Amino acid sequence: MEWQEVLINLLRNKISLLGIFIILFFVIIAVFAPWIAPPASPRDPYMIPRAGWSPQPKPPNEEHIFGTSENQYDIFYGIIWGTRTAFRVGLIVVGISTFIGITIGTISAFYGGMVDEVMMRVTDIFLSMPFLVAAIVLTTILGKGLDNVMIALVTFGWMSTARLMRSQVLEIKTEEFVEAAEALGASDMRIIMRHVLLNTIFPVVINASMRMGSIVITASSLSFLGVGAPTGYADWGQMISFSRNWILGTQGNALQFWYTVVFPGVAITLFCLSWNLVGDAFRDILDPKLQN
Amino acid sequence: MKKKIGVLLLSLVLVFSLASIVGAQEVKKEDTLTYVTIGNQNTLDPHFSYDTGSAEIIYNVYENLIAYQGESVTEFVPLLATEVPSEDNGLIKDDGKSYVFPIREGVEFSNGNPLTPEDVKYSILRGMINDRDGGPIWMLYEPLLGLTGLQDLVSEVLGEDISPADLSSEQSAEVFAELEKVIEVNGSNVVFHLRQPYPPFLNILAQGASWGSVIDKEWSIEQGAWDGSPYTIAEYYNPPKEDDPLYDKMMGTGPFTLEEWENGDHVYMKRNDNYWRRTANFKTVVIQNIDEFSTRRLLLQRGDADIIYVPNQFLSQVEDMDGVTITTGIPTQQNMVGIMNWEINTKGNDNVGSGKLDGEGVPSNFFADKDVRMGFIKAFNYKAFIEDVRMGNSIQIGGPIVRPLLGTSEDQPVYHQDLAAAEEHFKNAFDGELWEKGFQITLLFNTGNSARQTGADILKTYIEGINPKFKVDVRGIQWSSYLDALVQGNFTLGFMGWLGDFPDPHNWVTPYLAGDGTFGGYKGDLYKEWANETVEPLIEEGITTVDPAKRKEIYKELQTIAFEEGIDLWLDQPTGHNVRRTWVKGWYPNAMRPGLDAYILDKN
């Protein structure tokens, strides 16, 4: 299926259209963040300004339309700028880890033999640690900060792509045109680039789009556990961690601090939902086995 | 068929759940005290323990020679001794260099072994031989020998730098001979011999100081603790925690005995029915460790917990609870201070930007300039901090020493926010160069401590408002990174706290002001030189002077120097609070008590 055709199908499918719509909405928020929520300190706009020093959250009011969370961080500001954080983490981590996965998977499958064996065992080793747990360890070691979160997620996030790519390449390698190119004496690099990559990249791209949501969730989980974004950094996971101590409200008013969890919770859920909607539709469209 | 089973299971679950909701309400045992707090216990060995979690358990199981009287932290009552030594009763002799403790008779350890003066001597010597790295035993060495630990004594006796762990048995005996001089059994008395007078010595031995606990010699040796021999120092010095025989076992004379300890989860203690005083009111004492505040709150609300730990910021969440009593405004022996590093390492340190005075960073000696320090101090909003962060539960301090210790008074000066003055100071700093060029600095705090973070955020807000060229970042780092930053000299300004070891001003001026103090020691050579000339002679004089009136003057002066020089940003002394069910009777505060004293409480 051609790119254009896929795109048309995506736009025609109601589910994916909804997803695309939400993504666009977030893109607009991210792009216009400086206008929607003007930063107090332009030097570091990602730090959420504090509206005071009291630890207790304050409900939505005119000045802070979503209220303020623990330690008076403005929830609205955090959500707006957190959109940028989400895109940054998602795109960079998915991009780099997919690239690494493609490289390793291709090399492994193309050369086979010992190279393949060693690379696949290394992949197994990386796969033997639960993703989140491994990311926690590495982020703790590297220290707080979004860069470190991204490094950790990339380090433990390339394996599935590598495996997928490897199986794709193994399949395509036996096809005639690759064998023909080999027989014609094309260089390895050229064969990989021209013939193999072009023919196998598609499922990998779908896989990548479907990973956007889960990567953002994992990054937020790290922030939620306190090993991710620096304190006060606009990050949805951290916004939710600010609500942890206030979940039960005061006596007789259990939902008193609902806004501390609901707003950021909705933001992150919608973000992941949109990518999953698109990814799901993507898969349905591209999966030839599901075609009528 | 399957569906039927599913429905059956589901209804069973519901029935059980409902049953347990109902069942939960009925249990309110009168002979059990349940205290729910955070954290864990590092160890149960009184000579190893240096944390409140451990000290709390030790407090209820072991006893010291003397104890504090009621709420006081300066007056004592006898406990395992029959009298509190004083100049007046003649039990403090040789100008404060000998302390005589008559040991109570008829006291038994909970295993039935009688308490003897030998046990007291063994306890002290065992502690001093154990002397673990980073442990509390310096508080025995400092008063008794004027040293910081066994390593110093070995060097002194043998004249060479040899680790106590490498001593041969002859060398061990040699060192032990010197060590043994500090304590002597004289009939039913135990006599301590100090090299120099040390006024807070009684505080160091009072109940609440786990290192002063009396352990059962016979039982301890059975467990594998120091065998009492002079030749075996090497074997028992600085044990790894997991090899310490008393790590998870206790045998004291106190009102409770240890029943079960699951570290970080719970401690069960049982009443010592063989106790030498009136036996305790509770058959069982449960200390639970639950880090999540919401859970603790609910346990209190439903009466499953009798006392819970409530962090200051959540106090409002328990205020209106029925059947709950809250005591606030309890003075504590702790403070919070913005520590300023006088000599910041600028190589490879991302906290100081360029490391130069060029507007892109700060130079190494940034905080060595008094105007910079005063600028930071004057920019801080003390009022907002006390009101918003502490919610009023705090006392501002004007120096390292906390109230009500010597050298403090109600009318002593404290800092106030004065942005004009701050601006003036910044303009004067570095001969005006700083004002021209600006600076960029990162303030550190250890993550999870929101008061410290807010302190740094307040500084950032106001200082950046003074001059747009001033750029302040606030960064939270983990304790491990903090430790590293401290050791490498990478840290700049950060809020830290000190928890008093014993209620004497000496314990407060030393860590902050001394050039080799816990905090002072990491402020670089610039500070060391300065401290050497100005404050250290006074610190030395303070601890060797016996007369309280004279001491008071000395500490007052130290407090004034600290205040006027703006050595650190002296912030506050938070007051404590206690949240308990109203049915818990008999509670009163004491600043040196590490948490729970189950013996004084009653639920009837």
Added chain:
Amino acid sequence: MSKEKLIDVKNLATYFHTEEGTVKAVDGVSFEIYPGETLGVVGESGCGKSVTSLSIMRLIESPPGKIETGEIIFDNKDLTKSTQKEMRKIRGNDISMIFQEPMTSLNPVYTVGDQIMEAILIHKDVNKKQARQESIDMLTKVGIPLPEQRVDEYPHQLSGGMRQRVMIAMALSCDPQLLIADEPTTALDVTIQAQILELMNGLKDQFGMAIMMITHDLGVIAEVSDRVAVMYAGKIVEYTDVETLYANPKHPYTWGLMHSIPHIEKDVDRLQAIPGSVPNPLDFPQGCKYNTRCPFATDKCREVEPEIEEIEESHQVACWHVDKLEEAKAKEKKEKEKE
């Protein structure tokens, strides 16, 4: 032929209603099969021949597929009006089917024995042991060596030819009156193809059943069929007995197909040999659906669709220009003679 019809399909139309539009996969098809004969249905892929057979079996997935009009009279009943429950009694019992891909038409997770037994157990009143014995007998009949052993093997342990034999065994296990064979040999090697066809011919006589042989291969048709229906774009365009068809094709499409019977020197896909491609079923041309590829197409062809008519005895054709084809045939013949 005066025998009673085994199955009589009248004006059958099966449409698929998809989001993109309605696909008229089968659009007014009529034919009949007599007991014991073999009807060949031939056409390019997508012409509706498989849908026709699935319609008979009532195995069209619905939605989107639906039998719109027509009757399928079998055993005096109109199958289009039967309930699924009634159909289940007919399927595998009176009418069975074998499929193109023996590789995928057998369930990989059950032994071949299990799968043959399943049909027997459904339709016959026997116990498992008897069913197993019958399965072994069937395997013997379809020429599988060591049937006692094979019966417990899984499909992947068998070769393609063997699997098709298993399929045949399964289809014949309940002694059906009609066997629908949907491209039974397409996926097989040429030598195996011949064996399978031979087997089917043999079994047809042995079991006395009729066969509806669906294929795109005129060679196969020639070998096994009595009569032939040629389908194009959902319609039967030519319908006659096999000798007549080969001797005297009347529809340009049939003629085109025959022309494309392989020339060894030209290594091309047989059915692609007719220029152009099968029209998009969502967008059939007006008029005769073959007009886009037909060398004789005229304006009339592009406007009005020809109905199928009997132009000779038992020879039905749907074309406006049977005469033009005759001219072309004559011309070709001349050229051949010149050579």
Added chain:
Amino acid sequence: MINYIIRRLLILPVILFGVSVLVFAMLMLVGPYQRLSTYIKSPAELKTANLDSLVEKYGLNDPFHQQYGRWISGVLKGDFGWSETAGATVTEAVLQRFPATLELALLALIPVIMGGINLGVFSAVHHNDPWDHVTRVFSIVGWSIPTFVFGLVVLMIFYGVLGWFPPGRLSVWASDIIRSSEFVQYTHLNIIDGLLNANLKVVGDAIRHLVAPVFSISILWWAYILRITRSSMLETLRKDYIRTARSKGVKERVVVKKHARKNALIPVVTVAGHMVLGLLGGLVITETIFGYQGLGQFFASAASQLDYAAVLGLALYFGFLLILINLCVDVSYAIIDPRIRLE
């Protein structure tokens, strides 16, 4: 197949060795003074702690192979070292927490697998029905809600407002019963122990504490399994052999249950291994939110305190568990699919 299992088992030590080297290498990125934080817990301890001698004592500045050698030789003797976070040896700490995690994981896995598969089959059979759309939306939304958001909302509503499902593993009164001498802890799984001791109050209390975490952890994987099963089932239902089965006159219910489901499960089984991996990660979050003392919470706190003995030990433990689980997956794969079994 047996050869395959043996090969897998033979490769197990290699993988575990790799995991330990990997984790160790990560931990070595941390400077020696930073790693001292395991031993120095508060500023007060700095007074008498001789940092340099501590570094030397624990050999924190030794070259990689020496430090690793020390650790691995301990492991070979069965000594995984001392965990400062747990205040116990790593082995003790893991053994103590494992039953809690096992109870949670089992209770989460069973509904996930049963419910997910059945719903997936249901959804596929009702392809494009309203029911299918409902389950699809449910699965996509379920897959998109982060565990920690879901967990907090559950806590807020079912604990804060309704007071039904409290956090923790047992109520205090129930812990008292469990620890009393009359109560025998056969398995340390509270529900089973409660049943064996015929103490329904304990069973009820254990269930009450498990409902919320089980729900939070399973929703994600429920959605996941549902999704995989649905698409696998849809694919299978289009397979030729399904048509064959129908053409034999097999009832539709039998077609779905016998012919389609078993084949559709093959890809589901392969992702089950993947799911368990994610489940272990999810435990970290869930146990943290619900204050449930298990391995996940232990791992999180050990990692954040750089308790390297515990982190290494747990990494190995999880690695071992995973390989074992993957082996089980492979075996069940083979049970379902004769093509693999008879290879």
